Amino acid sequence: MNEFSLPGKLSVGAQLGLGVSTGGMHMSSRQNHKEQPLWVEPFDDRFICDLSKLHISQKGRVLGQLRPESLGDDTDHSQGLGDIEDDYSTIDEEDNERWRNLLLMNLNWDPIAPEIPVNFQPTKDVEYDSNRMYDVRGVTEKSTSDYLPTNLISDLSESGLSRTNAIKRLQERQETTFDPTVGNLFAIGSIQTPSDLRNGNEQHHVLAYCSGRTNSFLTLAVLKKEYDAKAAILKDTDIGDPITFDFKATIKSIKFPTLSPLLGRNSDCIGIITENALHVVRIDSINAHSLEIYASTAEALAFSEFGDFPFADMAFNPWDLQQFAIVDIRGNFSLGRIQKNFKHGSKIRLLKEFSGSFFDPEELSNWKRIEWSSSHGRLLVMDRSKMLEVDFEQDWQLEVIQAKSWSTLRDYKRLDDDFGVLLTSSEIILIRTAEGADHIAREISWKHDLDPRDPTLRMAIKKLRHEDENKNAIILCIFSRLHGQIYVHGFSISENGFLIRSTRDSSILNVPMGLKRSLDICFMGSDEVSDDYRTDGKEGQGSKNLHILVHHNDSGRFFHLILSDLKQGASNEQVSFEGARFAKEKLRVAETIPSANPPPEKVSKHIKCLLHRLLNPKRDLQTSDAEILQNYGYKLSEEINNLIETWSDNSDYSKNLQPLLKDLVEIPNEFENLEEFSSFLEQLFDHYGEQSISCTRFPTLSNMILHETVENLEIFHSKVLQCWGLTTSNAEAVTKEVIKSLVWSLTRLCKPTKYEEMSTKISESLIEPYSEIFDCWGGDHVSESSPTSSS
């Protein structure tokens, strides 16, 4: 079945999407071997793992910061890592230290000091006069910190200046612009040092990530060998102690070389692009048991040695360990060479004859990507709106993809010698970069339906060997900085690379902590094809586990998540994370959480005695409820009578059109019997009802409070008591108290005719067009009947 590739358009290949299928092939010679499928469709229904059941299994783990404390790590004391899955994202913005910076950055005074770029570099070949020096040249990150004397800061923040607009404006600035050249700030690669080669042991997996306040420290740590085998959760014992390099400039991206299988070995260097230079770290040796790393770095290649613009991306030559390619933010690219060993601080040389430019004035974004294509002389260079294939041997370049209208290019990853995966704003495209073909060819594409206006889409890919179907599976994780969801999709390639198919649909996972912004995801485990994380014991038979490491740059925390397609228990089971034994997370509570300071002495005393009074009320029993209500009634009726007089004579807007009973006469509070009380109120309102004094009946009020009409207080009391009955000791008395205070706050008297008078008074005072408008308030004077409002 695998011996032919599916029919399809030459330039387009198989264009697939949810429910969109093309180019299958009918297997009519089915008779001789029965189990073959009737149709070979471009969808692979026996993919390595069932994407519809893929979920983040319970076994995930928060690894906390992997960065050593000593490096002046910014005082990030986000609160304890207990059960944080219902954590609202607003909590981690709460700590005061961070808020003071927000305020400091956001006072809209013009910066007092002139804007001297942090990494001021006089370029070599262009002669500058004095006042050009202060021009900010294409420095990507506009520094947002303004200078303010410390004493000003402290008294400003005490004065309770409102935080709202300050934070909103800063959030607006932080959230709306982002630097596209910042690639993955953490990566896992396989390293094989010369000494490993000599005594022939396997490669090591090295974890490289950046840390420090301005991401200027690179930290390397080696994953233990045996960790791979048991495919269990990464523990702190599985990682060797890290080694750190200080590059004194913000690191933009970390690149591990993926050498071609023809060389049969892994590389031993790591490329790091910082804001102003390219650094290459070579790992000289790794001590087998203590996992000590001995590494040396070449002298940095400053971008001024190549051109006037900072570097955007670099790639190592898969067929030549010493060669690399570099591209800057405006599209000038070139090849370069590094020395065999960096003993005497050897320099990184650029090969001027292998350089060129694909500068496009219309391309505004700094995002550039460079990768090797099918042979050691051919490169793929791309920016947001085009991809070029450049051949240095035959000296030609061709714009293979032009994405100027419907889509933009988001990310490109080289899978192996034959294939690369391109992510655009609307599709995931598998590109064949096989040797011998004229140019790259578009094999299969999947429309991913993600929001095309999200510029922060990035992708992690992994190639897995599917033993029993002898084909390879490619798994892609697409993640973005704007939301915490991961979009997983898969392609499958037959052994001979002809039959390429996609999964019928994809899977959507939610990173449990809902951490928005600057997520970095990469697959664990080496890139070789052979290892397939078989079962991990307890998860049961045949479940395909995928291990991904998620790094949250803001808090510097790592999450090791395991994606498994085994049937999940209760569907909404939250991912409960074990505490991070790993990180030295100190829980400094008292002074960080403002609410921790206790209430004033008086208030707490007051609360205690109130609680005491409620729990065991003393009751003087001399006068019965009826009596209390009776003499209250007398006093009340006098008040109401002279109130009616005041109403009848003047009809201006007197404030007390709807007076509260409790404002008229001091209310009795000692009575207990609600039955008495509601009947008393009934009599009162009926008596005054005749004199056209209405009052807010209790049933309408109860409807507004309990959303159902309740005839009298007794039923209201019993209903509320059912709720509170269990929660407090003498719920009976307390609920009575509550209901009495409710009723007194609500019972009002009013004379509806007063309102008519007032509205006529107003309509008289209006001049011509408005009085006519006002008068047709009620009238439905419009001929055709308008639709009644939605019920």
Next chain:
Amino acid sequence: SDRSKKVYGYEAHVLFLKAFQYILKRQVDFLVQHLDFPNEFENVVKIIWGMYLKLLSEQDDGNSNELESTVRGHFKLNSLASLAMMYMASVHMGLPVYIRDFIRWLSSAKVSFFNATELLPETWREKLPNYYLALLEGGKVPHDGQLFQKISQLCSMTDFTARLNCQLTYEPLIFKLVTHMVLPPEFYMFTLELIQTMDEDENFRLSGNYKRKFRKYYLWAELRVVAYFVLTVRWVLLCDLKSYPLPWIQAVMKFPRELESSEETKDVHAAYLSAQADTKDITEWDTTRTSAYLEWVEKRLLPMQKNEMNTKIDHKIAMRKLHKIFPMDSETYRLEPGNRSPSYIEELQEKYNYFHTSVENSCANPNSFQEDPNERILCIHKLEQTLIHQLSLEYGCSIEQLRVTIDHVENNCRMRSEEFD
């Protein structure tokens, strides 16, 4: 054609006021008929609307652009204004109905707010220019305290505070907050006590104090009451260790997912969705929650959709055929009446039982008792965060605004308590 029917200038101004009044009347009718508002309510709203017209009539000296600026300028008479007027009327009449109820009704599409222009008669809709139609059409759910701003705007313009009763009755509001957050009754008494000892009544009045860059959120009467409520919860838990141990606090925060929800809670959920900036947790929704939301969409969102003005006949026919291919469940078979959703009070009783049982069995095992105070303080802090998050959604105000109010109220209490001793 359609272009010629539009009217402009003064005539459009008058027609706009008529349209606004028409919509206001329809909304008031809905409240009186369906939500049991007293009959005088309509008169009080009419009076407030009359006061606004009075202001316009004083300003109206013939040239319409000065008028235009009041109606369309910063004090614009938009769809929020009708809600504000109804709220002011309910405050005057002392009804137990508050801003969170109004916002819940509008963002769960119970009251016609987003499709208000649908209520207008056809001729008026064609005549009114688009910028006026846009004013009448509520586009977004009020956020960052827009409704509060509009209320204080209208109070200052109609001189409401001087003429009618602007004193907020806060007791029912506290009762509603306590029951909504499933707290025991003593919290009602504590909040009331704290307000009455630490504050005066005139701080709980609708204030006409209004500025463009308004920062004194603590002058918004209702937000002040809510701040006192949150403050009380924090202080009571902080100072009364014995009766409210850690498991008790954790139980308050547990949200009973599998409980059958009443109509009101469904509206509350829908309102939360409309108010929240991003709903990142939909991946964790279970089927009951999702189908409840879909049912709300079918019942409320679809009927309010405006069908496109100029759809051709064959497009309509094609659409009808499509709807036959994808029938809605409610069309295919009569939804069995089956289990009517419980009433609000029954659901409340369920919630309290759930709360009580979870407190019971978590307090049952004594070993969980020697928890360290830090963790309890942290849990109180988290409870407060949840309260603030939820209440800011319900009040259409930002979390920062509510926090500023709480801080102000807290400082106020500390100062007052120093005066006493």
Next chain:
Amino acid sequence: MFDIPIGLTSKRIRAAEKLRYEYCNNLYRRYRQSQGIMDNGLPTPENSATEASETEEGSQKKRKRLRRRWKTIMGESYSDCDSDDDDLEELIQTGDDDVEHKEEDQERIFFKRYHKPQHTFENWQTDASKRAPIRRNKISFSKLNRIQKRSKNNMEKSFAFASHKNKVFFNSISQGLEYIDPELGDTETFNIKHIRLLTNLLQLHVSRHNWTLAYKCFALLIRIPKVDIRNLWGIGDRILAEREPVKSLEFLEWMNSVYSSRMKFSEDINYQRPPVFTKGSRDHVPKYTVTFLWISLISCTREMEESGGNDNLNEGDALLDLIERISELILSPPFMEDSEIWFIYALCHMIKADKLSSQFNQNLVGSARDIASNQVFQHIQNSKTFLQTCASKGDFHFPKRYIERQLESFEKRIQQLDIIQS
């Protein structure tokens, strides 16, 4: 997280795009002028395009020597900022052509230079003859800075009128950063927020294969007037294929009948939605038609499979209807030219031939046997000719040898029986 099926544009987004296109057009024009190419593409008289790169370096050196000499004479007071003389130069040069560019829509000017593809989202180029020599001269900062400054000067007016958000937008994109539209997930209008929620729920439940909820979401979404079914038809078809496969064919047929169009594809800027999966035109077969043909062919073969060999030949089977339908289709433009449609047509005949040849009963004799056998030959012949027309279109690849082997095996099935017979 997902793309919502309505055209989401607000006044602010259109204004921001207008600013971006205007800036791009200015940059493009300034860059070409600095390369010595006039607006109409002809090289400026004194330095033609080819030698532009060499003399350009020379003129820059000359200018520097001039500046250095001035500095020595005037001393520090001579502020040799580049911009002074450039502005002077610029005033002379651009006096004329700037005015008329402003009125015309910037987006139209931009897209005059680029062709909007129909079949794919991007223009894919595989023609080796289009290769150009590698461009060696790198862009320098001073040149880029001059171009950018001039382009920004041209835009002062439209920049001044831009709103605050669009100013932030323009400043960030002109520095090379990228702009995250605050509308994403911000407080959107009530309707759009719920449409976004429904779309996310739909995608989520389709990915989790719980089809009842997905169906409900889809049914609700298509009843919202603003939602365009052409953006969602794939998901609808996927859901129906799982719940009621018969209806999925009916739905695709409905799509095909309602949204098939013969008009020429217009690259005008009013059509913001990519046509790849949503539309068809005179020279682009819409995706839903292709999918409809593939799925009906597959379901025909499935039916034949289930009914086994026993159904008799002449009973009206679905495959013949499909062949009938395709034969009508290929008479009209978009299908006439499309190689994939011809391939499907050939495949139908091949499968028919396969069916007939496998059911060919041996004990037929004389004329009945001839009729049956040349019926098979007829289908084999048809599928060969249609494969040729498909190959003649030149842009379709299919496993040629495999299909030929199949056709031969069908012929063999018939001949063998002849040989035994005779």
